[in-house]
Amino acid sequence: MQGMSVLESIKSVRRGAKELALLSDSQRVSLLERAATALLERSSEILAANELDLIESKEKGIKDAILHRIALPLDKLESTVSAMRAVGSLPCPIGKVKERRLLDEGLLLEKVTYPLGVIGMIFEARPDAMIQIISLAIKSGNGIVLKGGSEAKNTNQAIAKILTEELDGAHWMLLLSTHFDVDMMLKAEKDIDLLIPRGSNAFVRHVMENTHIPVMGHADGICSVYIDSEADISKAVKVATDAKVQYPAACNAAETILVARSIAKDFLPLFKESLDNYSVKIHGDEETRMYIDCIPATEEDYHTEYLALELVIKVVEGLDEAIDHIAACSSHHTDAIVTENKEKIVRFFNEVDSADVFANASTRFADGFRFGLGAEVGISTSKLHARGPVGLEGLTTTKWQLTGSGDIVQTYSGKDAKKFLHKELGL
């Protein structure tokens, strides 16, 4: 598409989103139900398109790991559609009264949640992610501009075509496909309220640096586990191992293990034994290498997101040095302490400036589903709006609604000013 025509198309999503926003929750749930039914009834179209994507990708020599993400066989489509229905049954995030205050008799103030408007989502080559994102958009009443990975473009287009045809045009949705389209999205600050980029660190950073639209998400996920001098060693081995090996490609997997000097001698050999079961490649500082055999660590290792069965270990004096190391090297995503000392837990929680701070639990718990948020839009390392795992609430904004009966501010001004009542009402 040409630049103007992409921007015009995005503008039309704004109009479509307005209609979606005005639906009731039950209408949105029934829209989700119609979408789910349509995707299953016309699954053969999706599977055929997916077959094409896989053939083209194989021809291009794309790796198996990526092919696995592109693949959308019937059972995966069915479970994705089940998840779509599950999103429908989540509590409605819209129309929730967050504050209710009587400013004066007959002058009622309410702060109420509304959809943000239009979400711009840039995602990788996973067509199931596209269905999930559409589900979240429908449930939260937001329009959605999607740009999916080009390796799955036939599948994505099949999904968009079905939904457009079966959901009265689905004018609240737009599927884009080229890099040029992404550039246009970054410019559409009047018509996109929030960008959610998924992808490589470099790509997310590129988005953050090239748009004035607010961006939700995270670039790096350099998470640490600090093993304190007062740690229970068996818990420490268990937690630090899980944090690394349970799913090493995730952003909440640990990359750095900090070990208090006084416990290093006892902890490190047992930890190495545990990691060896998973063939984890270990980098260690000089002191670590006094206790276990591993690759010498460089400064760069402390800033590296391995996303693989690989980690770096550093011996520190104690909590203070651990906090300083995390401040300097962590990406403020998720950091954990293992200790039996409750005061140290409090200090770690207070002083580590990350979205998620954990005590005696694996960093891998940092996830919307595990947190009990129902569905996850993504994980935000921003300090504003939404931080950490973000559920549907992160796709909402609020309005202040004030209802009076001819009230004017002059009544509350000057010498004979009436006083406000400011009475808090229940929610």
Place this chain on the structure above:
Amino acid sequence: MQGMSVLESIKSVRRGAKELALLSDSQRVSLLERAATALLERSSEILAANELDLIESKEKGIKDAILHRIALPLDKLESTVSAMRAVGSLPCPIGKVKERRLLDEGLLLEKVTYPLGVIGMIFEARPDAMIQIISLAIKSGNGIVLKGGSEAKNTNQAIAKILTEELDGAHWMLLLSTHFDVDMMLKAEKDIDLLIPRGSNAFVRHVMENTHIPVMGHADGICSVYIDSEADISKAVKVATDAKVQYPAACNAAETILVARSIAKDFLPLFKESLDNYSVKIHGDEETRMYIDCIPATEEDYHTEYLALELVIKVVEGLDEAIDHIAACSSHHTDAIVTENKEKIVRFFNEVDSADVFANASTRFADGFRFGLGAEVGISTSKLHARGPVGLEGLTTTKWQLTGSGDIVQTYSGKDAKKFLHKELGL
């Protein structure tokens, strides 16, 4: 200051802010009390500096309205210091538990409020505003980088000097003074978490377009009042008049009055009579001029923030056209409807996408104090984080704190996965 040295100074505020953040509420309140006492005890230094600012500003030919803002006589200083103490007595915004959920037995998740970190505030030539901002920063545990209007620089420096000397160096505070310093602030994305610019529309827009730091605030304040066909005419005259004249220089003053066609003939002559008492300059579209004598309106008038005793009136068919006009011309700050029809109020609230939507109440109510927020940081037209009048809560972020006893994600994965409890606990 040189570029590097400004950035270094801002970085040192980050370190000072960390200490401030770790204080308890009672320690922060006592810090506020010490600040209040110091400002009063050394008021002669402030008054002398202010005298100098006034003399220099008069020599430069600065207008009386601005001189009035610069002036900080003893009674104004005293009331500003009283307000400082009042901020101290507000509920503590930090350490509030917003969510509390048992993920499983012994695995407790809490979402807790924390200070944002460092706030960058760029404000106009009002030294009392500087004291207010410092109060809010102390109460919320945030470091603060301040750049005040140059016309009040001696006064601002005197205030900063007193606080630095009396509050153990006040390392959580930095006062900057030049335009170059502002450019450095916009670049300090690692050390400033939130920028709050006050000033002209053009300046706020400049800040928004030239930084990757989140910006809280608003550029324009083009607020509208729509007089519906089912309005009570005497309420409509009262509300629309107050919205314009009660303090026309405020961002929440109305600039545009939209009038339903069927009520125009009855409403407009009475409204003009009311406005004439305040010598309000009226622009009107062709249809308005059928009923009252006024200046022909141009398209530009609908996009103008007069900030003066001046407004534009447009006759519209009804609610739909009013909503469309507001969508096209309002700055999404505060818009009001006057009607006795409750369904139309609901439609106006749902469909007008502004931070504040009011029914039968003046737009001038859009204010943190009137809303019962205690103190106001500013008014945000952003849809993210904080929207509308922002109190201390807008200066906070949250962390997710998870406490377990060696819990790992593997327990909840795979074939024999344990189920999460996800039990909501009271706050």
